Amino acid sequence: xxxxxxxxxxxxxxxxxxxxxxxxxxxxxxxxxxxxxxxxxxxxxxxxxxxxxxxxxxxxxxxxxxxxxxxxxxxxxxxxxxxxxxxxxxxxxxxxxxxxxxxxxxxxxxxxxxxxxxxxxxxxxxxxxxxxxxxxxxxxxxxxxxxxxxxxxxxxxxxxxxxxxxxxxxxxxxxxxxxxxxxxxxxxxxxxxxxxxxxxxxxxxxxxxxxxxxxxxxxx
Amino acid sequence: xxxxxxxxxxxxxxxxxxxxxxxxxxxxxxxxxxxxxxxxxxxxxxxxxxxxxxxxxxxxxxxxxxxxxxxxxxxxxxxxxxxxxxxxxxxxxxxxxxxxxxxxxxxxxxxxxxxxxxxxxxxxxxxxxxxxxxxxxxxxxxxxxxxxxxxxxxxxxxxxxxxxxxxxxxxxxxxxxxxxxxxxxxxxxxxxxxxxxxxxxxxxxxxxxxxxxxxxxxxxxxxxxxxxxxxxxxxxxxxxxxxxxxxxxxxxxxxxxxxxxxxxxxxxxxxxxxxxxxxxxxxxxxxxxxxxxxxxxxxxxxxxxxxxxxxxxxxxxxxxxxxxxxxxxxxxxxxxxxxxxxxxxxxxxxxxxxxxxxxxxxxxxxxxxxxxxxxxxxxxxxxxxxxxxxxxxxxxxxxxxxxxxxxxxxxxxxxxxxxxxxxxxxxxxxxxxxxxxxxxxxxxxxxxxxxxxxxxxxxxxxxxxxxxxxxxxxxxxxxxxxxx
Numbered sequence: 001x002x003x004x005x006x007x008x009x010x011x012x013x014x015x016x017x018x019x020x021x022x023x024x025x026x027x028x029x030x031x032x033x034x035x036x037x038x039x040x041x042x043x044x045x046x047x048x049x050x051x052x053x054x055x056x057x058x059x060x061x062x063x064x065x066x067x068x069x070x071x072x073x074x075x076x077x078x079x080x081x082x083x084x085x086x087x088x089x090x091x092x093x094x095x096x097x098x099x100x101x102x103x104x105x106x107x108x109x110x111x112x113x114x115x116x117x118x119x120x121x122x123x124x125x126x127x128x129x130x131x132x133x134x135x136x137x138x139x140x141x142x143x144x145x146x147x148x149x150x151x152x153x154x155x156x157x158x159x160x161x162x163x164x165x166x167x168x169x170x171x172x173x174x175x176x177x178x179x180x181x182x183x184x185x186x187x188x189x190x191x192x193x194x195x196x197x198x199x200x201x202x203x204x205x206x207x208x209x210x211x212x213x214x215x216x217x218x219x220x
Numbered sequence: 221x222x223x224x225x226x227x228x229x230x231x232x233x234x235x236x237x238x239x240x241x242x243x244x245x246x247x248x249x250x251x252x253x254x255x256x257x258x259x260x261x262x263x264x265x266x267x268x269x270x271x272x273x274x275x276x277x278x279x280x281x282x283x284x285x286x287x288x289x290x291x292x293x294x295x296x297x298x299x300x301x302x303x304x305x306x307x308x309x310x311x312x313x314x315x316x317x318x319x320x321x322x323x324x325x326x327x328x329x330x331x332x333x334x335x336x337x338x339x340x341x342x343x344x345x346x347x348x349x350x351x352x353x354x355x356x357x358x359x360x361x362x363x364x365x366x367x368x369x370x371x372x373x374x375x376x377x378x379x380x381x382x383x384x385x386x387x388x389x390x391x392x393x394x395x396x397x398x399x400x401x402x403x404x405x406x407x408x409x410x411x412x413x414x415x416x417x418x419x420x421x422x423x424x425x426x427x428x429x430x431x432x433x434x435x436x437x438x439x440x441x442x443x444x445x446x447x448x449x450x451x452x453x454x455x456x457x458x459x460x461x462x463x464x465x466x467x468x469x470x471x472x473x474x475x476x477x478x479x480x481x482x483x484x485x486x487x488x489x490x491x492x493x494x495x496x497x498x499x500x501x502x503x504x505x506x507x508x509x510x511x512x513x514x515x516x517x518x519x520x521x522x523x524x525x526x527x528x529x530x531x532x533x534x535x536x537x538x539x540x541x542x543x544x545x546x547x548x549x550x551x552x553x554x555x556x557x558x559x560x561x562x563x564x565x566x567x568x569x570x571x572x573x574x575x576x577x578x579x580x581x582x583x584x585x586x587x588x589x590x591x592x593x594x595x596x597x598x599x600x601x602x603x604x605x606x607x608x609x610x611x612x613x614x615x616x617x618x619x620x621x622x623x624x625x626x627x628x629x630x631x632x633x634x635x636x637x638x639x640x641x642x643x644x645x646x647x648x649x650x651x652x653x654x655x656x657x658x659x660x661x662x663x664x665x666x667x668x669x670x671x672x673x674x675x676x677x678x679x680x681x682x683x684x685x686x687x688x689x690x691x692x693x694x695x696x697x698x699x700x701x702x703x704x
Contacts, residue, residue: 109490115455116499121490129489137494137502139459145701146506153505194488213488 001218002191004051006092010214014195017183019108019176021195021209024097033075036096042068045097045210046075048082052089054213059085065099100208103199104159104168107135108176108209110184110193118184122147122177124156125197140181147177160200168200172207191215224353225427225435227319229417230367231291232261235282237304238296238325239265241273246324246373247295250361251276253370257383260368262287283311290319293361293371294343298327301339305346312350321347322371323356323422330358330423344425359422360396363403365414366441372420374400376407385414388443388526390436392429393420394450398515402448406519410661411668413523416441428452430461437465444525445471446518455500463507467698470525470691472510474518475500508694510687517683520675524684527673528649530692533614535562536685537607538588540678541595541620545655546588549619549678556686558693561587562612571606575599593623601634608648615689616650617681622660632666639672649688651681 005013011021023040026049027033037044048061056062060081063074078094107125112118116139123135136153138146151157151173160168176198184190192215200207234254240247247267251274254263264285265278272278279285282292282304289311296304312318321343329340340357347354355362361372368384393399399420406413417439419432429452436442445465452458462471478497504511512518536559540546553559563586572582572589576599581590591603600620607616622628635652639645652667653675654660664674675681 107489109488109494111488111490111494113455113494113496113499115453115496116459116503117456119490119494119499119502121494123493130492133493135493137498138506139456139499139503192488192491194490196489215488 002215003218004054005214005216006049006051007047007212008049008092008095010212011209013214014180014183014193014209014212017186018179019183019195019209020172020207021212022098022100024095026093026095027075028093030072030075033094033096034071037066037068037071040096040098042066043099044071045099046071046078047095047097048078049092049095050082050089051092053082053086061085071096097210100199100210101201103201103207104156105197106156106173106200106207107194107196108173108180108198109195110140110180110190112184112191118181120150120177120181120184122151122156122173123154129196140184142177142181144174144178147174147181150177167203169203169206172205173198173200176207176209189216189219191217223435223438224351225320225431227290228322228353228355228362228427229364229369231320231369233264233287233289234259234261234291234293234369234371235264235266235279235285235289236293236295236371237266237282238294239267239270239273239278241270248273249373249375250293250295250324250371252375253372256378256380257363257365257368257370258380259370264289281307283307285311288315288317290317291369291371292318292321294321294323294357295325295373298325298336298339298357301342305342309346309350312352316350318350318352320353320355322359322361323354324359324361324371324373325356326358328357328423329425340423340425347426354426355419356422357425358396359420360399361420363415363418365416372400372403372418374403376404376412378407378412382412382414386441387414387416388441389413389415389446389522390417390439390442390444391415391419391446391522392432392436393448394424394429395448396420396422398448402515402519405515409668410664410674413519416443430458433461433465433471437468442469444469444522446522447471447473448518449473449475450477455496459503459507462509463503466508466694470510470530472512472518472521472525472687473504474512474515475504508691508698510691512683512687516676516680517687520673520680520684521687523673524649524651524688525691527645527671528651528688529646530695531615531649531685531689532692534558534560534689534693535587535612535614536560536689537562537564537610537613537616539591539603539607539616539618540589541591541600542593543590545619545621545653545678546590549617549682550588552679552682553617556682558686558690559682561585562610562614563587564607564610564612568606568610572603575602575606593621595620595626597627597630597634600631601638604635604650605638605642605644608644608650613648615648615685617653617678617685618650619653619655619678619681621655622663628660628663629666632663636667636670636672640670645672649685651675651685653678653681
C-alpha cells in the first residue's frame with residue numbers, strides 16, 4: 001500500500017536532506033494558529049494539512065498573504081472548506097508557512113519507475129507543468145555534471161542563464177537535484193517526490209521550496 | 221571462447237523442418253535463400269511432401285539425417301510441434317549435435333491461447349533439456365553475411381552475386397514484419413545494404429534482446445548495432461546493457477510505442493510527466509544511445525556509422541551546388557541544434573574562390589559555400605578536397621543537383637577517387653546527397669558500390685550527421701570525464 005506524507009512531514013524530510021524549504025509549522029487550534037503566525041513575518045500562507053486532500057487550492061484550502069488580523073478567521077474558513085470538500089478527510093491541522101519571496105518557478109521531482117527504478121525530474125514549475133512539459137529526466141544515480149546537463153536540456157535553462165537580464169541560481173538548483181537524488185537513494189520506500197514550485201532566486205541567493213508532495217510505500 | 225549463440229550465426233550444417241517445393245511457402249524460401257547466399261556447408265530439407273527441393277535431397281525426419289546438424293530451422297505448422305520434439309529428443313539421445321533452433325512458425329505463445337502457450341512450452345522444455353537455444357517462435361529468422369547463413373523467408377530480390385557482402389551493421393528486430401520490411405527496403409537502395417548479422421527475435425521465448433546485444437558487443441565484425449524496439453520486461457537491465465555497449469560502439473534504436481505516455485493515472489506531476497516512453501528517451505540521452513524516429517533515419521544512420529568515421533567535433537561545412545537545396549539543408553541543419561558552421565581559414569577561402577566559377581559564394585555565411593550550377597566535376601571534387609583539408613572542419617554535408625551538362629558517371633568517379641583512393645574518407649565524414657530520383661541513380665550506384673553511402677535528400681544527410689556528431693560528443697565527454 002502506498003500513501004502520501006502530509007505536507008509538513010514531506011517538507012521536514014526534504015529539509016533534513018538539505019533541500020531549502022519555506023518555514024512551516026502546524027496549528028491544531030485557532031489560538032495556536034495566532035501564536036505560531038505571530039512568530040513569523042506577516043503576511044503568511046495558511047493551508048490545510050491533510051494527506052487526504054491533494055488538490056488544496058481546488059478545495060479552497062490555501063490562503064496566501066494572510067495578515068495578522070485575519071489568522072483566526074482564516075483558520076476557521078480553511079477547516080469549514082476542507083469539511084465541505086471531503087467530509088471524511090483526516091485533518092492534521094492547518095499549516096502556517098512563511099510567505100516566501102517569489103522567484104523563478106521550478107519543479108524538482110522523483111518517481112520510482114516500475115521498470116527503471118528511481119527517475120529524477122527537473123524543469124519549469126508552477127501550475128502549468130503538464131501544459132508546458134518543459135522537463136528533463138534522468139535515471140539515478142546522477143552526478144553534478146549530469147544534473148547540469150539535464151537542466152540544460154530544458155527551456156528553463158535559457159531563463160536561468162539570463163534570457164531576460166536576470167541570471168538565476170543554477171548552483172542552488174543543481175544542489176537541490178543532488179539532494180533529492182540522495183534522499184531517493186537513501187529511502188527506497190519513497191515512490192514519488194514533487195517539489196513544486198521551488199522558487200529559484202537570483203544568482204547567489206539560493207532557492208526555496210514552497211510546496212512538496214511525497215508518496216511512500218507503507219511496509220506491512 | 222565458445223558462445224552458445226555461435227552455432228546460430230555459424231552453424232555446422234542446417235536442417236529445415238517443414239521445407240517445401242511450393243514457392244509460395246516459407247519452407248521453400250528458406251532453402252532458396254540458403255542457396256542464394258551460398259551457405260558453404262550442408263542443408264537438409266526435412267519434409268514428407270517432397271524428395272528433392274532446389275537440388276537438395278529431402279529427409280522424412282530430423283532423426284534420419286546421418287551428418288551433424290547444429291542449426292534447425294522450424295517452419296512446420298505449430299500443431300506438429302509435439303511430434304517434432306519427440307523426434308528431436310530421439311536424435312539428441314544418440315547424436316547430441318543440435319545447438320540452436322530458429323522457429324519461424326507462428327501460432328505459439330504470442331496467441332495467448334492455452335494451446336499456443338502449451339506448444340511453446342513443449343518447444344522450450346525439450347530444447348532446454350538438451351541445452352539447445354531457441355530463437356523465436358514467430359520470427360522471420362536470421363542472416364549472417366560473413367558466414368553466409370540466411371534462414372529467413374523474406375525475398376529481397378538481391379541478385380545472387382550481391383549476396384553475402386560483408387557489412388558492419390548488426391540488427392535486432394522485435395517485429396518480424398518490420399524486420400522483413402527493413403530487409404526489403406534495404407535491398408532497394410542504389411546498392412543493397414549488406415548487414416553483418418540480422419535477427420528477428422519473435423516471442424523471445426529463450427534468446428532475447430540482451431543475449432543478442434551482448435553477443436554483438438563482443439563481435440569484432442559488428443561496428444554498429446541497430447534495433448527495432450517495442451519494449452522489454454526489465455527496462456533497467458536493457459538500459460544498463462545498452463549503456464555499457466554505447467561506450468564502445470554506437471547503438472541506434474527505433475523505439476516505438478510513444479503514445480502510451482501518461483496512460484497510468486498519477487497523483488504527482490512527476491508521476492504524470494515521467495511516462496514510460498519519456499523515461500526511455502531520457503535514458504537513451506543519458507547513456508549515449510542514438511534514438512531515431514523513422515525507418516529511413518534508422519537505415520541512413522546505421523549506414524553512416526558503418527561507412528564513415530565518427531566526427532571529432534560539431535563543425536560541419538555545408539557545400540552545395542545550388543542555392544535552394546543549400547537553404548533547405550541549412551534549415552534542417554539549424555533545427556537539429558547540434559551541428560555548427562565552422563570558421564575556415566583565409567587560405568581555404570582564397571583557395572575556394574580561386575578554384576571555383578566567379579559566381580560562386582564562398583563562406584557567406586561562414587561555413588557555407590555554393591559552388592553554383594556552373595560547377596564542373598573538377599570544381600565539385602576540388603572544393604570538397606579543400607574544405608576537408610581545413611582543420612576547422614570536422615565533417616561535411618555535400619549537396620549537388622546534377623544538371624544535364626554535368627556528366628554523372630564522371631562525377632561519381634571523381635568523388636570516389638578523392639574519398640577512397642586518396643583516402644579522404646578516413647579523415648572526416650562526408651554525407652553526400654546527389655539530388656534526385658532515377659536520373660542520378662546510376663551515379664549513386666557507382667558511389668555506393670565503391671563504399672560511399674549516399675542520401676535521398678539534404679535533410680537525410682543532416683539527420684545522420686547530427687546523430688553521428690551527437691554520439692561523437694558523447695564519446696568525447698566520456699573520455700574527458702574518465703581523465704579527471
